[in-house]
Amino acid sequence: MLDTKFIRENTERVLRVAHAKHTNPDIQGLIQCDERRRAIIQQAQDLKARRNSVSEEIARRKKAKQDASDLITEMKTVADTIKRLDDELRSVEEQMEQIALFIPNLTHESVPHGSDASQNVEIRRYDGIQPCECERGFRKDHVTLAKERGIVDFERGAKIAGSGFPLYVGKGAQLERALLNFMLEYHIAHGYTEVFVPFLVNEASMRGTGQLPKFAEDMYACQADALYLIPTAEVSITNIYRDEILHASELPKKLCGYSACFRREAGSYGKDTRGFLRLHQFNKVELVKFAKPQESYAELESLVHDAEAILKALQIPYRVVLLCDGDTGFSSAKTYDIEVWSPAEQKWLEVSSCSNFEDFQARRAQIRYRPEHGAKLEFVHTLNGSGLATPRLMVALLEHYQTESGKIHIPEPLQSYCGFNSI
């Protein structure tokens, strides 16, 4: 959410970015409502000030056993007017919120202009294990490998829940758990505090991080309890400090946490449906930071490096991409994607998306801090990134570490977490 005052004073810029992000909010309507709102407030305030002072006068007269019926009669009509104005104010503010909630965040000046993912900019690339054995001819894709090794049962997963809900079996389940533990331990060792969060959250939390109201269709909802399954741990972790004031001395605050992630993927049916490429439920370790505004972009860079470090440790080829404004998410000011290389798909697959939301989420979720003693409260900047999501990581791992004999070699750093060194 952007500040109304800011929108009023920077209409052109807000509209330009909104259009770049393929949205078309009614900024003019918002500004008109805002003018009406301020007129109402002024009128209502004057009446309330009068009501307050006359009420005192009534109290004084009653104490002195004098008649106050004339004042009471007058105040009855004043009270009616106030009520009418307050009702109108509420409806105008609701209209404003309905517009404001659909205005995307501004992008940072360093974000390139572009219409879609084809105009993203590759920042750096890491080659990983060289030469990759699968590139030398005996190449199987991750679905074939998973089935041959018996580590994922897609059919039974579909029976239990539906397609997109994989069932990990035996060493597959162990490898999945090892990956999550390996990543968590790594981040904990690098200054992140682990949290284990609720997977179901209320509506206020979903609004806080920007999933609602715009992306309601993308989420699984438990209507009877007004709860939503989280699409990412970002929601739960960022909302830990909703409506709270953080101490400047504890910033930047670095948290990491595992969660299962649930996505309906409405509208993307038939796209990347093979195997692990796009799932309704998957596992992910998330990194979240709460930072001072002046430090948030440096924190974004280090966040990306923390996520990349996992791939380096596993020697999996990847690249880091800076998203152009047209591909940058609704709430984000700047986003880097980390993509691993799938030799079977001959494609880059996104395993992490690291974003600085500046104060966009903090304003929605009311997360603030006091820069120094006596200073005014300010919104913190929130950042997050996957560190990492497992399904596509598993794709890359299986494909890159398959051996001539058809087995999967377990990268050395994972072996102690798995308890075996091949599948």
Next chain:
RNA sequence: GGAGAGGUGCUAGAGUGGUUGAAUAGGACGGUCUCGAAAACCGUUAUAGGAGCAAUCCUAUCGAGGGUUCGAAUCCCUCCCUCUCCGCCA
């Protein structure tokens, strides 16, 4: 699921429908005192919004939202949360 108790400022904790943004205590901060510190004493201790160049003034906020009233922290209703007991299940 049933019965009860409760939600007040940074914290603890008063509060009679009528100058209660809110007693009191603690904490924090500033000052006096001190070589320094402690103690003692004095003072400060919100957030959001509106008007104004500004000093400043005004409005709202006692879990959330409605209602009653000239006037609500205080009365009524709905919801949320916490705690205790019972039941049920891990």
